[in-house]
Every structure is written in C-alpha cells, then in structure tokens.
Amino acid sequence: MANNLSLRSILDANKLTGPNFLDWFRNLKIILKQEKKSYVLDTPIPPVPATDANAEDKEAYQRHKDDNDRATCVMLASMTPELQKQHKHMDVQSMILHLRDLFDKEGCTKRYEISKELFQCKMVEGSSVRPHVLKMIGLIETWKIGISNGS
Structure with a gap:
C-alpha cells in the first residue's frame, strides 16, 4: 500500500487543470499500471451477467466494475474541484473521452x-x-x- 500512496502522490502534486492533460494522463496510466488496473482505460465494463451465469463470470464482472470505480476515484481525486463536478457521474472511459475532447x-x-x-x-x-x-x-x-x- 505504501507504494500505491507514493505513486499516487504524483497525481496529487500534478492535479489535472486542463492544459496539463497529456502529462496528467501519462501519470494516471503509470499509476493504474502499477495497481494492475490500467485495463479499465481500454476495456469497457462487460454487460451485467445473467442471473444464471456461472460464478466466474459474475466475479469477473464485479472485479471489473470495482476496478473501474477505483480508477474513477483516483482520477477524480487528482482533478481540480471544477473538473470533479463535471465528471463525478462518469465512468473511466467516458471521462477520458470527454477530457480528450476538452483538452x-x-x-x-x-x-x-x-x-x-x-x-x-x-x-x-x-x-x-x-x-x-x-x-x-x-x-x-x-x-x-x-x-x-x-x-
């Protein structure tokens, strides 16, 4: 956990303000890679498994959803308050697409x-x-x- 906090301090020190999007995004990818959650940047959350789906599919869905939520929190925590308000209801991929459009x-x-x-x-x-x-x-x-x- 100490490693996670030390790497996350990179984003704390370099909050997304807009013009620094590319640097912020590069740092975000480094942190998510270290936490083994970078796949959420490229892979959409799978559809909710059917009620009769096997336990492995349900666990994979829940793990992906949880990782997406964690990555979303890391992203929001490393933004200015104004950007947090704009993006607080988005998932990781929607947030990245919107930020790319903006900056x-x-x-x-x-x-x-x-x-x-x-x-x-x-x-x-x-x-x-x-x-x-x-x-x-x-x-x-x-x-x-x-x-x-x-x-």
Missing part, C-alpha cells in the same frame, strides 16, 4: 495532419506498390499509436 487539441491536430497526409497519398504511375503500401501502413500505425497514447 487534447494538440493530439487532435496531429491526428488530423496524419489523416490529411494519408488521404493525399497517391502512387506515382509506374512505381512499385511496396513503398506506397509501407508508407500508408506507417501513417496508419502512427495515427493509431496517437489514439492509444492519448495524443
């Missing part, structure tokens, strides 16, 4: 520029397909990495 203008611009370059990619007549395809794959991978890294 990740730089990442949005990067993704736009990459998309623009991708859509303008044209193969020169008579040239080899391989370099063209590799360039397009590289652009797509760069765009996807930007999405998953929060930038």
Whole structure:
C-alpha cells in the first residue's frame, strides 16, 4: 500500500487543470499500471451477467466494475474541484473521452495532419506498390499509436 500512496502522490502534486492533460494522463496510466488496473482505460465494463451465469463470470464482472470505480476515484481525486463536478457521474472511459475532447487539441491536430497526409497519398504511375503500401501502413500505425497514447 505504501507504494500505491507514493505513486499516487504524483497525481496529487500534478492535479489535472486542463492544459496539463497529456502529462496528467501519462501519470494516471503509470499509476493504474502499477495497481494492475490500467485495463479499465481500454476495456469497457462487460454487460451485467445473467442471473444464471456461472460464478466466474459474475466475479469477473464485479472485479471489473470495482476496478473501474477505483480508477474513477483516483482520477477524480487528482482533478481540480471544477473538473470533479463535471465528471463525478462518469465512468473511466467516458471521462477520458470527454477530457480528450476538452483538452487534447494538440493530439487532435496531429491526428488530423496524419489523416490529411494519408488521404493525399497517391502512387506515382509506374512505381512499385511496396513503398506506397509501407508508407500508408506507417501513417496508419502512427495515427493509431496517437489514439492509444492519448495524443
């Protein structure tokens, strides 16, 4: 528990104010990874299991729901009071999407520029397909990495 508190102090010292979203999000991912709860950032809570579902499915659902709640609390505790009020009724994924919409203008611009370059990619007549395809794959991978890294 001492390790959790020392790492969480990173977020206490660097509360989300808005302009520091990317730094805050990077620190949040580090803390959730250390607590083995980072999967909640990418994996939605599964549907509520049926009443006749096996115990393993019910436990997995409850564990995911509990981890999501814990991550939500960590996130809310590391925000300014104004941001806490705006996000207090959201789950982890909804909160991240909303915060990205509000504050990740730089990442949005990067993704736009990459998309623009991708859509303008044209193969020169008579040239080899391989370099063209590799360039397009590289652009797509760069765009996807930007999405998953929060930038």
